Amino acid sequence: MKKLIFFGGMCCLTSLILIHLPLLANVPLIRVRRNQVRCEPPLGRIISKGDKRFEVGSLICKGDKLELLNGGSVEFLCFSSGKFLKLPSGTIPLDKCAESEQASFPCNPSNTDGCRIQKGGTEGSDEPTIISPYSTSTLNPRPEITWTPVKGATSYKVKVESYEFGWEKIVNQTRLAYPSDEKEFQPGSIYTIYVFAYKDGNAFSYDSTPVNLLSVVSQEEIAQNIKRIKELGLPPDETVLDIDAIYASENLLNETIEMLKSQTETATPSRNPTLYRVLGDRYLRAWLPNEAKRQYTKAFEVAKSSNNSKELQKAQEGLKMVKFYNQLPTRRNGAQ
Structure with missing residues (x-):
């Protein structure tokens, strides 16, 4: 008798699961943090409502398919370009939003044509930098x-x-x-x-x-896009990293370096290795390898303590780039 009751209960439970499977399948995905996605790196973030599968603020990976309501469009922040795109249903075409590079360095061991002669000044040197x-x-x-x-x-x-x-x-x-x-x-x-x-x-x-x-038009566009990001209500680190994508696309290293510094140099230092690693990337783009080294080293320490293997590898790659930059020839300025 007990077995019959048990099997009867299981059948009812199974029936309930089967009945609600379509509903569960239609529940929108919410993944606002970079550590919630398996892809590396994500292509960008959904900014407006309209997708059946992804909530506003969700990160999108290469190969994810948008399914929009009523055949409309959805706004999407592309991390590689820092631009807002209006996209229809379907897979995001990479000609509109290419995959972000781990670190956008025109000068690297595989492309020395992108290298210029490095600035000659360091602390205590014979010339300023x-x-x-x-x-x-x-x-x-x-x-x-x-x-x-x-x-x-x-x-x-x-x-x-x-x-x-x-x-x-x-x-x-x-x-x-x-x-x-x-x-x-x-x-x-x-x-x-x-x-x-x-x-x-x-x-x-x-x-x-x-x-x-920058021109007034460019400044207004950037300000409006940043306002849209802040209105999403993302975790603070995610907001900063998204704004960094906008600033970096316009080569606004002043703005993003100061923003990242304010996020990492707090009374309670951040335990997010991505912030330190991205700050290292920005310093390296500014041709300041010594400052970059400090941030990559911090990223390495934080990633190691938190068992973040992805950021640990990126920090190691950043330190290798610092070593490469420091081996480049330097110029000397004569006074004028």
């Missing part, structure tokens, strides 16, 4: 200017030039906040920043970098 602005593009009309110290230098001259205006300041430290009494950068214009090292009143070495303030 401009650290920030980190790249040639920025959203900041008054960027802070920092550089490495020069052995024997007693002062530095910072000079900014463009066809519109120019100014220069003498300082005895290795950073300069953009002077409030000087005209700020104008959208769409290119400027050149120089840092000269002086000893006994004579300049003996320098470094320079061009800087472009």
Whole structure:
């Protein structure tokens, strides 16, 4: 009798499971964290409603198929391009959103044609190296200017030039906040920043970098896209990494490096190795291998302690790239 009751119960349970299988199959997938997907790396993230299988904010892998309601379209953030795309049902075509590279370095052991002669300055060297602005593009009309110290230098001259205006300041430290009494950068214009090292009143070495303030249209588009990402309510680390994809696609290394630093340099340091590794990638793109090495080393330690084999391997690859960069020839600047 007990066996009959048991088998009867099993049949009822089986019937319930079979009845609800179609409902379970239609439950949208929610995978907002990068460690929730098996693919490496994910192609991007669903930004708007409309897909039958994936909730808003879900990460999408290569080969995932979108199934949209009413034949419409869904907005999708492509990580490799940093752009928002409107996509129909079907597999995401890679000509619209290519797979992200692990680290986008035009200069690597397999492509030395993408390598330029590395900056010559390091801490305590004979010439300065401009650290920030980190790249040639920025959203900041008054960027802070920092550089490495020069052995024997007693002062530095910072000079900014463009066809519109120019100014220069003498300082005895290795950073300069953009002077409030000087005209700020104008959208769409290119400027050149120089840092000269002086000893006994004579300049003996320098470094320079061009800087472009993005156009008003570009700035507004980037701001709107970042606003959309923040409105998704993702975990903080995921929000930062998505915004990094937008900044990196526009070569806005100043903005993304400062953002990543603020996320990792907190009272309670992050235990997410991806943040440190991506920060290392951005420093390497800025041709600052020593700063990159510090972040890759931290990523390695955090990944090892958390048994994150994927990030452990990426951190090791980053350290190999640092070694390669440090072997590149350096240039020497004569003073002007």
